[in-house]
Amino acid sequence: MVQEVEAVRRTKVLNSFPAGDPYGSWPAEEYAARCRERGQRATVVMDLDRDSFLVVALDADGSHSTA
Structure with missing residues (x-):
């Protein structure tokens, strides 16, 4: 469990896509x-x-x- 928390701290959200999109995760995967x-x-x-x-x-x- 501690390793999962560490992994989250080392990430930066670049963009967000709604899960209800008709194309599912495709737009996020392309980005x-x-x-x-x-x-x-x-x-x-x-x-x-x-x-x-x-x-x-x-x-x-x-x-x-990165900014």
Whole structure:
């Protein structure tokens, strides 16, 4: 459980997409793919509380954030 909390602290939400979208997670996956093309470590996660797909950037050391 502690490892999961640590992983959340090392992420930055880049964008959010509603889970009720007719295309499901596809828009979020496409956005994450564009981020990865630019060299950013991005992935899609589901936020059950907000009922949305989040595109998050993974920060390897958690010590800095990009503006």
